[in-house]
Amino acid sequence: MNISIVIPVFNSSDFLARLLYSIFEKNIQSLCLQIIVVDDGSRIPVEHGLHDLKKIALIKNIELIFLYQDNSGPAAARNTGLKHIKGDYIWFCDADDCILDDFFNIILKNEPFEILEFGYYDEVSKKKFIPQYENSITTLEYLKITDGRFYLWNKIFHRSVLGNTTFDERLLTLEDYIFCLTIFSKGYYITPLNKVLYEYKFNKKSVTKKIDDFKRKQMSYNTLIVQERIIKLIKENRGKTFVFDRLLAISVAGYFFSLIKLKYSHEYFLEAFKFYLKNDIIYINPIYFFKFRKFKLFFFLCFIDFFLIFSFFKSKLIKV
Numbered sequence: 002m003n004i005s006i007v008i009p010v011f012n013s014s015d016f017l018a019r020l021l022y023s024i025f026e027k028n029i030q031s032l033c034l035q036i037i038v039v040d041d042g043s044r045i046p047v048e049h050g051l052h053d054l055k056k057i058a059l060i061k062n063i064e065l066i067f068l069y070q071d072n073s074g075p076a077a078a079r080n081t082g083l084k085h086i087k088g089d090y091i092w093f094c095d096a097d098d099c100i101l102d103d104f105f106n107i108i109l110k111n112e113p114f115e116i117l118e119f120g121y122y123d124e125v126s127k128k129k130f131i132p133q134y135e136n137s138i139t140t141l142e143y144l145k146i147t148d149g150r151f152y153l154w155n156k157i158f159h160r161s162v163l164g165n166t167t168f169d170e171r172l173l174t175l176e177d178y179i180f181c182l183t184i185f186s187k188g189y190y191i192t193p194l195n196k197v198l199y200e201y202k203f204n205k206k207s208v209t210k211k212i213d214d215f216k217r218k219q220m221s222y223n224t225l226i227v228q229e230r231i232i233k234l235i236k237e238n239r240g241k242t243f244v245f246d247r248l249l250a251i252s253v254a255g256y257f258f259s260l261i262k263l264k265y266s267h268e269y270f271l272e273a274f275k276f277y278l279k280n281d282i283i284y285i286n287p288i289y290f291f292k293f294r295k296f297k298l299f300f301f302l303c304f305i306d307f308f309l310i311f312s313f314f315k316s317k318l319i320k321v
Contacts, residue, residue: 003033005088009078010096014047021054023099035064037082042072076168076176093153097202104198117157119194124202132193140185144244149251151181175223224256232280247289274312283313
């Protein structure tokens with residue numbers, strides 16, 4: 002089995018060392034492993050403090066590559082890594098985290114697969130999350146049951162699945178969402194692995210954890226790009242609108258909740274409504290939440306729909 006691991010990193014050499022040690026500890030002889038670390042413009046190149054790890058990689062016959070680029074964001078870093086992959090399987094891992102259990106032996110037992118999803122432990126919530134389906138299903142079926150968390154680090158992709166798919170470099174966040182959604186909308190098979198093999202850790206220094214005015218604007222911009230992609234999929238897949246309508250409802254609910262929780266100014270709310278009307282969306286279907294007894298989210302979306310429909314008629318009256 003040949004696996005290429007792509008790891009974007011920015012000013013996190015200590016975290017990266019912890020991750021690499023956890024990978025080296027779990028490595029097995031029957032595995033051909035390539036690790037591509039893409040340094041996204043760190044102040045001090047992360048490679049400098051990892052000489053011992055380079056020696057270990059050499060002893061274990063692991064190809065460890067360090068690439069450096071000017072700071073361009075995680076999407077650009079992953080695209081840089083994609084240009085150098087050799088493996089039949091591709092895994093996008095975060096430098097902050099670490100792997101658990103007998104990781105590679107367990108992965109190997111499930112080969113071959115198109116996409117493999119495994120469980121993880123969230124250090125923030127102190128909870129374990131495992132796939133909520135028992136057997137391999139199509140990715141379109143998966144989209145019907147997902148709660149909208151499209152993480153990369155708990156999935157391994159066969160190279161043939163990726164094709165020419167790349168990451169949207171406009172995005173500093175949610176680039177993983179669009180990447181997964183693009184692949185999943187094509188109808189591959191995803192295999193569940195109901196074991197916790199990964200630990201998601203909280204790094205306060207991470208670019209995705211810092212909230213300032215620029216980050217607020219970027220997060221809003223990124224979310225609307227994601228929703229634009231979902232709306233495009235709705236229009237392209239008229240016979241499968243349930244799948245993508247549901248994802249849009251989840252995304253809209255999460256977006257407005259974030260706008261309220263993080264105390265965004267009212268301009269962001271107005272911009273969102275203008276965006277939906279521009280894309281011919283005057284109603285977000287809340288019934289999916291009612292069906293699964295998510296009553297608070299159901300009424301929250303009804304509340305959003307009230308203002309969306311109000312904005313629609315107001316715009317019509319202004320034109321008249």
